[in-house]
Amino acid sequence: MSLDATWVVAWMTAAAAAIADQAPTLNDLDRAIGDGDHGENMNRGFTAVRDAVRELPDGAQPAEVLRASAMKLISSVGGAAGPLYGTALLRASDAVAGLSEVDSAHVLALLEAALGGIEDRGHAAPGDKTMVDAWSVAVDAARSAVAEGRTSAEILDAAADGAESGAETTDAMLPHKGRASYLGERAVGHRDPGAVSTAIILLAAAEAAK
Amino acid sequence: MTAATDRRLVSLVVVSHSDLIAKGVAEVVSQMSPDVVVETAGGTPLGGVGTDVERVMTAIRSAERGAGVVVLTDLGSAVLSAETALELLGDDDVVAVKISDGPLVEGGVAAGVRAQTGGDVDDVLAASLAHVVTRPADSPTSHEDGGSGYLRTATLVNADGLHARPAAEFVKLATSLGVKMTVNGKDARSLLGILSLGLAQGATVDIATDDPGGTAAVDRLIELVESGFSGQR
Structure with missing residues (x-):
């Protein structure tokens, strides 16, 4: 399918359902190395996003759906994840501004812009045991898929797989950012909840493109 | 004797996870710097602990008097919320806004005094960042x-x-x-x-x-x- 505004709405709706489903898991992961509310916060935020994208007028562009979603996340997630994911979607919106359909090159641009927003906002780099570890592997995988001439849906699949494996690599990492960094060595062996929610969201993007 | 009398002063915004902390810092700052506008953005809209981007944006807009705003933050997501607020305010005609990661109380008081004495946004930001640790100076x-x-x-x-x-x-x-x-x-x-x-x-x-x-x-x-x-x- 072509990736138009309907895809973004389907993406956000699928993400909301998956986050709601896995909120207890995200809470558990966060309880181990943070303050235990990542699932609850993300569920509140994506429920608001899901309701907001339903209300958008017909003929809205992908960038408009992304921007509306970003604003909802910023205003309703609470905690650090709101500004981080909100900035990701704001920058993603800028990357596809004016387009009614997102082609494969712009799928990559969208993902790169989202990663850039998260890095700028969180001042985190790969290896810090944050959501950047999922996003950066996802973007690398998407870049390779574009170079191989894959379709948009295949690129999103590659990104989702990359995010999943990037999240897994956070298990062994020592945290350098956020509340988990207060734990130092004790956080090793635990998966970063933000990296896991990233994998959930990017899987939803790929599923929505099918 | 200073030229500051008809010049607008830099304003401050205090962002904290707690409304009580934000208001308490503003109270102390205002006591020492009575002419400086200090707005607060503490806690979540429902009265919980956390930070809220929209509150930060509102506080910056209402603090602004034309000379710029220095935003003081407590920890973690307060900085993220403040930076996100700035990104969203980017299109607005807010003059100059700087975010400080100096200590909230001491930095706030120092920033207030510098604003009260007519410092510009960069002066006020620098005052808020100055560390309490001793540094080499002339004996x-x-x-x-x-x-x-x-x-x-x-x-x-x-x-x-x-x-x-x-x-x-x-x-x-x-x-x-x-x-x-x-x-x-x-x-x-x-x-x-x-x-x-x-x-x-x-x-x-x-x-x-x-x-x-x-x-x-x-x-x-x-x-x-x-x-x-x-x-x-």
């Missing part, structure tokens, strides 16, 4: 040895010593005089530097300058100290 004895400086000594007679409001009054006067002076080796315009000296009632202060034209300024500060800070309000 007062070097002025005596060099022979070119001017040094006077006085004893703190007031109950608070060089702390709290007296310290703020001292820094305000030192800043307004426009002469580079030190107090026990610290920059006389640095509130955090002076507070770090921990000078209590009965302590001796050495006020010095290398500026040949600065003797009157040193005398004014000595006069303030010897008066017990009684004549300033």
